[in-house]
Amino acid sequence: MIFQPKSEGDVSEMLAKNREKLRVIGGASKVQTWRAEPTHTLQLNALSGVTLYEPGALTLVAKAGTKISEITELLAGEGQYLPFEPPNFAGLLGSSGSPTIGGTASANASGPRRVQSGACRDSMIGIRFVDGIGTVVKNGGRVMKNVTGLDLVKLLAGSFGTLGVLTEVAFKVLPRPETSANLILHGCSDDRAIQVMAKALGSPFGVSGAAHLPSRQQTVLRVEGFAESVTSRIVKLQAVLGPTIDCEIDDDPNRVARLWRDIADVALFVDIPGSVWRVSLKPSAAPVFVQSMRQSAIELDVVYDWGGGLVWMNVGAANNAATHSVKMALAKAGGGNATLVRASSDIRASTQPVFQPVDGVVANIEAGLRLKFDPHGVFISDRQCFSSQSNG
């Protein structure tokens, strides 16, 4: 059965009665990651609209089903944006859906600018949600500095709808940079690229994107801001990285924007079949991880984002998701988290990685929290991911 609530009250009423397993859907852009058909679906797209936008206070509040595209357009009209660069995986997953603000918040989905502006959760300043038994709760607010009480905003962000249904989210927005430019380095090995990106991100020149695309032999560094400032900083950045480095500057803002859009949305893998993993790990450990994957003789395509902290990996269309190799490689790299994002339904069905916290105490705390907010266990999660112990 599909429920399409028109208001927060509808959501509350429905959850107060419901005892069946339930999948919460925003724009259905990640539909491909679903594993099983649940009894009920709660579709939030009718719960839509920006409820408050104050450009002078850098604040935007929107109902959960509001499309990211609608918000982006509204903000652009005032020269502002969501700084965490929300990604859109609809292309990667072959879905026709469109990401919503609630889905993005639930997944803490964050793009390349995370290295500078933080994750989606860092821009979130308030929420309203309905828990598993229909209780409406608010936390945070619409001001950007707020330490009043426990921060449930962070707890709900990235909880993938397993603690409650977000109905409204408030964001801190920022002025959109006037222009941007890329410094593109050619021919770096993975090791070298990680070092260069670390150096760039540790420089005072405001690098807001650092990605390495081995298949294109490119390492890309982004600088944004007022035109004069971008020009001067990118030249300085180039000087810091070394005079002998093989590189070029691309200062066409449209081309720059397109490349980072592609990196955010993993566009490189859209037309290449195969299972796709998203791996989060310590940036300096990323080459060790990838090297280990290559040694396991898997045909591999890789994109490094976040200076190495995020590795997108296409392990090819063979009939398994290479789960064992991913686990081994993560262990070698000192730990991290891996999520199977794209896979055929056969592979998905035969793959078991479902998140279990490594630490027993953490597992108990998480289970305790889920029991408090969803006592009947109605919210289902489709994610297939696992963590291995971090040495951090």
Next chain:
Amino acid sequence: MQMPVPNPSVLARKDAIVANIRAALTFGSIISDAKETRAYECDAYTAYSCAPLAVALATSTAEVAAVLKICHEMHVPVVPRGSGTSLSGGALPTADCVVLGTSRMSEILEIDTANRCIRVQAGRTNLSVSTAIEPFGFFYAPDPSSQLACAIGGNVAMNSGGAHCLKYGVTTNNLLAVTLVTMTGEIVEIGGLNAESGGLDLLGIICGSEGQLGIVTEATLRILPKPEGARPILLGFATSEAAGECVAAIIRSGVLPVAIEFMDRMVIRATDEFSGAGYPDVEAMLIVEVEGSNEEIDFQLGKILAIAKAHHPETILQSRSPEESAKIWLGRKAAFGAMGRLGDYICLDGVIPVSELASVLRQIHDLTIKYDLKVGNVFHAGDGNLHPLILFDANKAGDLERAEQLGEEILRLCVAAGGCLTGEHGVGVEKRDLMHVQFNAQDLEAQMAVKDVFDPLWLLNPTKVFPLDASQTRRSVA
């Protein structure tokens, strides 16, 4: 202020509790003599004090775990304490509690410039973190006014901010991992250098939980490259409204200053006399600071100046040297000390939407007339975090109560304007009973449910954050 009656069963077992803790500490120490525990009877919120049962000063995570395990087994409340600089009574003891201090744990454990982070023990002071990484060209962004003394453990507990958080965010935006000891004495690693963990964002709920969920003994902090330079500009205005409107206009323009500080006439005069900063004779004053290379600073300040001029400033003071920059900041940095010379004061910490600045300042002024008390305003204007300072005379009967009532009205005003009770000082005991103003029963219940999971007996940092009436049933479990 109402405080629960100390648990007589705990008081009666004092000797056994102290003996057990003493036996568990190898390098740490325990203080139980009434003369010595006096030093811990309050924090920087000095309006109230209460001597604890005992004070345990731990030197390692293992010792913190051992003390917590004993206290859990013996059902003894525990008040965590960093440097004791809380302005909301976050470390105020109860008579039946053990204060557990981490100030002796001040080591730097690792500096990792490749991954841009530093791991420190919780007792490390805020400023000394930045000092340690300065040679590598980095700094730690959150910079509360008490940064010389306040500890990272306390910063994590209170989610501390500072003058520069308009651009860099507060503690929660700069925290990567913690070692947390639960009330049962279990040691847990939360977060890590991998940005995504796959599980719930426990780090996010622990940061700012005011010692309600566990005790942080180590923290991994994000460090940022030091900007090439920074420079302030001082703008004086004939009215607070004009200054407030100028703030909103600057923010809207697309320039993002690292700090926008506001001071009204009373604070300007007091700080100027105290520090000799040479501030102008105006109703309201802004200090706006931008960062970058010299050319970038010139460019940004040029933009800000053009915006400011539309709001008819009476004074424009541009710094031409590091010395002049320091002089512009001199008075602001001395503001809280300078105001202390005018008498006793209560420092509030409410937040309002920036767009409400002018209107709320006017309403605060009206309230000061109603209460016949003086209020100075000095605050981080860019993010709407107000710090009204209510002056009163502690020696005059009823003056403190009147000042507290005015404070409460101002905070209610902030919430009504769309803001909140506290932007960076925390709820503590100070604003505990005002939580009903901002949250309804369900909102509070959801927060208390989180504490139930971490601390089922409600032994950690008792009587803070949650209104006493709302937490009554839970507190009586222990």
